[in-house]
Amino acid sequence: MNSTSSVTKLNNIELVVSPTLKCRIVTHQPFTYSTGDQVTIVCGGSPKLNGKDCFAEELLTRFQQRVADLYNNLDGKFWLLIIDHAKQTALLVNDVMGIQSCFYTVQHNTFYISDSLKLIKQQDAVQCTLSKQAIFNYFYCHCIPAPNTIYEECFKLSPGNALSIDSNGVIDTENFYSPEFATSLENNQAAEKQCLENLQHIVEQQTKPDSGAFLSGGLDSSTVSGLLSKIQDNAKTFSIGFKVAEYDETAYANITAEHFQTDHKTLYLTPEMASAEFIDVAQYFDEPFGNSSAMAAYFCAKFAKQHGVNHLLAGDGGDELFAGNERYAKQKIFEHFHQAPDWQKILPRTAFVNSVAEKIPVVKKVASYIKQADVSLPDRLENYNFIQQLGAENMFPAAFLAQVDQEQPLQQKRERFSQCTSHHPVDQMLYLDWKFTLADNDLVKVTKMCELADVDVDFPFLSKSLIDFSCRIPADIKLPGNKLRDFYKKACKGFLADATLSKSKHGFGLPFGVWMKEDKTLKELTLTTLNQFKTRNIVKASFIDEALKAHQNIHSGYYGELIWIMVILELWLQGNE
Structure with missing residues (x-):
C-alpha cells in the first residue's frame, strides 16, 4: 500500500471526507496521520501495539478493511479516525475505557474532532449553546456523562464506542467493546x-x-x-x-x-x-x-x-x-429477593410491608429491604442520589424542569447496563x-x-x-x-x-463540608459564589439557603458535597461563558 504520512506530529489539520463533508482535527495533544490509496488513518493519543507506541503509518499498513481486528489489537489511551475515501465515510473510535477524551461536533458541513471541548468552542464557525439538560445531568451525576456535553451542539465518545458519519453528516454510533464474562475458571491459583x-x-x-x-x-x-x-x-x-x-x-x-x-x-x-x-x-x-x-x-x-x-x-x-465496591455486595443481597419467583414474595410483602408492621423497628428494616429489592437494577443504585432524595421539584424551578428530560440520566445508565453480555448482577454493575x-x-x-x-x-x-x-x-x-x-x-x-x-474500604474525598465551617476564606468564597449562582435561576434560591442551613445544622459532609457541586458549576460558568 502506497501511503503518505505526516513527518512530524500535528495539532491541527483539515481532511476531505466527501465533496460535502470536511473533517477538522484540532487538539492539544499531537496526532499523526497516514493516507493510502483508499484510506486515511489519523491517530491521536498514545495507542500501543504489543506494548509499544505506534503511529498512523504503522496502523495503516495493518489495516485491511476490518476495523474490529485492528481495534482488538490496540491498547493504551487513544482515538482513531478512519476515512474511507471510496465510500466517503468516516469512522471514529476510542480506547475501551475512554481514557483519552474525544469530543466532536458536526456544523457547517465540517466534522470537528478534539481532545478538548474548549478548543472546539474556540473555532470561529462553531456554535456552542449551554445545555440545560447537561446541567440537570450534572446535578444527577456530579459530572456530565457521555455522549452529552455542556453544549447542545457538541458531544463526546463513550468508552469503547465507534461513531460513523456519512457524506451528508449523518451520525450513527455503536458500542464497540462489549466483552464476554466467564462463568467458570479451571485453575484459581494459576489465575x-x-x-x-x-x-x-x-x-x-x-x-x-x-x-x-x-x-x-x-x-x-x-x-x-x-x-x-x-x-x-x-x-x-x-x-x-x-x-x-x-x-x-x-x-x-x-x-x-x-x-x-x-x-x-x-x-x-x-x-x-x-x-x-x-x-x-x-x-x-x-x-x-x-x-x-x-x-x-x-x-x-x-x-x-x-x-x-x-x-x-x-x-x-x-x-x-475485581469487584471492590461495597455496593456490589449489597446489591447481591437485594437481588436474592428481586429475582425470586413472584409467589415467594407474596408472604413477606404481606407480613412486613404494611402500616402496622413498619412501626416495629426490626420489622421496619425488613420492609425497607423488600421495598429496595423490588426496584430493578440499575435504578436501585440511585437510592442515595441527591435528586432522588431531595426531589427535583424541590431543587429546580418549574420553568427549568420543563426544558429537561428528568429520566435521561437514569435511562443512560439503563442502556449501558443492558449492553453487558452477562446477566450476573456483579458483571453488569462492573x-x-x-x-x-x-x-x-x-x-x-x-x-x-x-x-x-x-x-x-x-x-x-x-x-x-x-x-x-x-x-x-x-x-x-x-x-x-x-x-x-x-x-x-x-x-x-x-x-x-x-x-x-x-483494611476496610475507605472512600476518598475532600473534607470540604468540614472546612467550610472552619475556614473563613473558604466560607466567604462559597457564600459569594452561591449568591451569584442564585441569579441564574437554575436552582431555587430557597433551596440554596436550605442547603446552607442544613450544612450547618444537620450533616456537614452530605450537604457540603451538595454545596460543592453548586459552587463548582457557578465558578465554571463564570470562567467559560
Missing part, C-alpha cells in the same frame, strides 16, 4: 499468579525514568507502588493527607511505603491551600465537574512535579475490574461502572488534574490486556458472598502488607 504477573508486566511497560506513583494506601495504589518499587530503586510515591481524621488515610499509605521501602512523601492539604487554587481547578475542566477529590488529585500531582516526577502511575480501576464511575468521572478527574499540574499519567489497571483478563474471572470468584476483592486479595497475598489486604 491468581497470572493476575499479578500481568500487572507487573504492564507497570514495566508504562514506567519511565521520571515516573512516580499516587499512593493512597488502598489495594490498587499500593499494588502499583509496590510493582514500581521492583523496577526502580527508591521508587517515588506521593500521598495527600488531611487534618480531618475521617478523611485521612496516610497511615495506610505509610504502611505500603515502609513495606516496599519507597521514597515516600506526604502533602497535608489545608483549606487555605484549597482556597488559593479553588477557582483555577474549577475552571480548568472542559465541563463542570463536581468530584470534590479533584482538588486532592491536583495537589498530589503538583507535589510530585515539585519533586522531579513528570509521569505518574495511578491505581484507578481495580475496584471496577460494566456500568467502567463508563459512569471511571470514564465519565474518575479518569476525567485524574487526567485533567495531572494535565493542570503538567504531569503525564497512566493507569496500569486499565490496560486492555488486564481488562480482558478480569473478564475471564467469574463474578462469584471475584466476589464470593460479601468478600470484596476476594480473588484479587488472594493474588496479592504475600506481596502486599497484611494490613493493606485486611
